Amino acid sequence: MISEPELEGELSAPATVPAPRGPEDAAETLGAGGPAFIPGPPLRQRPWVWGLAGVLVTSAVWAGALWAYGRAGPDLQGYGVSRNLCLDADLAALSARLGEKRDPFAAVGEDEALDQAVCTVNLTPKRPPERKGHPVPTVRAYAEITYTLHKKTDPGPQFDASLIEPADQGAGEQVLKLVPEVGERAYLVSRPGDASPSLEVLDGQAVLSLSVGQVTEYNDVDPLNPGFESDDQGVVHLGGLVPAMVEDMLALMDELKSD
Structure with a gap:
């Protein structure tokens, strides 16, 4: 119980001086x-x-x-839901390097806690001409984009840890390289010898990913056929794509904030 502190030197009338009556x-x-x-x-x-x-x-x-x-709720810094991520992601820099955007596929999901959007698109270069008796496969690049807007919780504390995936046996250690001046924090994620780099970005409540890879479609071409030749004409070179990926990611972030 808190007691009232006494004030030292409490004022009172001196005993030798009578109190005046008026x-x-x-x-x-x-x-x-x-x-x-x-x-x-x-x-x-x-x-x-x-x-x-x-x-x-x-x-x-x-x-x-x-x-x-x-x-x-938390400050979303202007980010909103993406109705069609393939339209929001122009990918002009990657298209200039790898080929024209084709066959886009987009999906979106909305919830009180978070909004999610995905996009996959082919980046198809011009098909090299086939020489008579020497069929060639179709080699193309592709881009995969994901966008998650967290509307209730902060994704920051677990962002770095979420990028570390369990390594496949013999796949090599995953490498994260910090990419400056992209959002709040950004990494280029790859594995030794991996031809599918990804740019992972945290910007406030938004988490974005842009990955690039390549596939080879043989169609009716039989790689065991003696007439089959594999040369560099159809190879998609994915080296040195980081500047283009950064440019396209920054453009996408600006587009998502302007909607």
Whole structure:
């Protein structure tokens, strides 16, 4: 239990000086050289009352801020849902390097907690001409894009850990290379000898991914046929794509904020 602290030197009337009964007595006392004193109720201070009041005010302000945050949710920094991620992702830089955008496929899902959107698109170069008796396969690149907007929780604390995938036996250690000036944090993720790099981005409540790979379609071409030839005409070179991936990612982020 908190007791009231006593104020040292509490004022009271001196025992040797009678309390004046009125102005005349006060004047007489002054004339006699004695102190003039009109008694009143003792002064008592309660400093803990003011301290407690300050704590209560601060607590009320903090509780109000939390209540407002809970109602408004986290700051989405302008990001919104993507109705068609393949339209939002122009991929101009990658298309110039790898081939024209074709066969886009997009999907979207909305929820109170998070919005998700995906896009896959082929980047198809011009097919090299077939020489008589020497059929060639179709080699094309592709891009996969994912976008997740977290509307309730902060994805930041688990972002780095979510990029580390269990390594397949003999696949080699996964490498994360920090990419500056892209969102809040961005990594180029790859494995030694891996031809499918991915750019992973955290920007506030938004998490984005852009990966590039290649596939070879033989169609009716039999690679065991003696007439089959595999040359560099149809090979998609994925080396040195980081600047193009960064350029296209930044353009996508701006587009998602402008919707």
